[in-house]
Amino acid sequence: MRTLALDIGNTAVKAGCFDGSLLRETAAGLTAYEVRSLVRRWRPEHVIIASVAEDAALQADELREMVPGEILVFKPAGTAIPLRNAYGTPQTLGADRLAAAVGAASLRPGRATLIVDAGTALKFDLITADGTYHGGSIAPGLAMRLRALHTFTGRLPLLELPPADATIPLVGDSTTGSLLSGVVNGAVAEITGLIAQYQQAYPELGVLLSGGDAAFLATRLPARIFVVPELVLLGLNRILVYHVDK
Numbered sequence: 001m002r003t004l005a006l007d008i009g010n011t012a013v014k015a016g017c018f019d020g021s022l023l024r025e026t027a028a029g030l031t032a033y034e035v036r037s038l039v040r041r042w043r044p045e046h047v048i049i050a051s052v053a054e055d056a057a058l059q060a061d062e063l064r065e066m067v068p069g070e071i072l073v074f075k076p077a078g079t080a081i082p083l084r085n086a087y088g089t090p091q092t093l094g095a096d097r098l099a100a101a102v103g104a105a106s107l108r109p110g111r112a113t114l115i116v117d118a119g120t121a122l123k124f125d126l127i128t129a130d131g132t133y134h135g136g137s138i139a140p141g142l143a144m145r146l147r148a149l150h151t152f153t154g155r156l157p158l159l160e161l162p163p164a165d166a167t168i169p170l171v172g173d174s175t176t177g178s179l180l181s182g183v184v185n186g187a188v189a190e191i192t193g194l195i196a197q198y199q200q201a202y203p204e205l206g207v208l209l210s211g212g213d214a215a216f217l218a219t220r221l222p223a224r225i226f227v228v229p230e231l232v233l234l235g236l237n238r239i240l241v242y243h244v245d246k
Contacts, residue, residue: 001019001020001244002045003018003044003045003046003048003237004042004047004048005047005050005233005236005237005240006047006048006050006059007096007099007232007236008049008050008051008052008059009120010120012029012030013030013031014027014028014030015028015030015035015233016230016233016234017042018237021237021241023230023234023237026233036063039063039067044067045069046067046069046070046072046244047060047071047072047240048071048074048236048237049073049074050073050099050232050236051095052094052095060073069244072239072240074236074239076090076091076093076098077090079239079243081098081102081239082106082242083098083101083133084130085098085133086132086133086135087134087135088135093135096117096119096232097117097123097125097136099232099235099239100115100125100232100235101125101133102238102239103231103232103233103236104125104127104231104235105127105131106234106235107208107228108127108206109131110129111204111206112127112202112205113126113127113205113206113208114126114127114198114202114206114207114208115127115210116209116210116225117211118141118142118191118209118210118211118212118213118214119210119212120143120212121138121140121144122138122139122140123136123137124137124194124198126198126202128202137194141213142183142184142213142216143160145186146159146161146179149179149183157176159176159180161184164216164218164219168180168181168185169181184220188221191217191221192221195207195225207224207226208225208227208228209225209226210227210229210232211229215229
């Protein structure tokens with residue numbers, strides 16, 4: 001079964017082309033025209049759309065005549081998933097967070113898992129061994145922290161993250177170095193500290209790292225953290241297959 005998962009995020013549209021559970025192709029930063037072109041080329045039988053940035057129903061209407069099967073608009077508060085959702089306010093839950101949780105549970109069934117999603121926001125999400133999603137935390141992502149320091153001060157420059165292999169000083173001897181030390185080393189300390197707290201409560205906890213800044217952070221975090229860049233797309237496809245097979 002050929003499927004297509006579309007993740008419409010805060011900053012980019014990402015797509016995953018699946019053959020069953022196998023991810024064949026990914027693309028990011030797609031325009032609406034490029035999404036339609038991808039659908040024509042991949043010819044999926046079914047499509048799932050999740051959006052945190054705009055109305056996904058509009059995208060579904062545009063693709064309706066191009067897809068022979070189901071076009072599922074994923075809504076955390078209303079779409080059935082192969083996972084128990086214990087989040088207190090599901091109507092406010094981001095589709096990407098819940099989709100990532102479904103993806104993590106499918107990769108690590110029956111095991112407690114913590115997702116660290118390092119994207120526009122830095123998000124933590126917990127799935128316990130009984131297959132329950134509990135929620136977690138949301139904080140500013142790396143780029144947002146750099147932008148905030150520039151926006152809300154008079155003289156601090158606007159910086160971008162350096163290459164993933166760049167050395168970040170502990171003691172910044174310039175304004176640039178000090179900003180990068182505060183943002184990057186501070187975020188690493190935040191992540192490792194929170195992971196340690198979760199592991200105290202769940203000793204067998206596994207940790208998955210995803211999001212746009214995952215590659216940048218991976219070498220700065222403990223080795224037993226596994227990077228799964230396409231976790232949201234994997235979860236969306238799992239939700240779609242779950243609906244089609246019902």
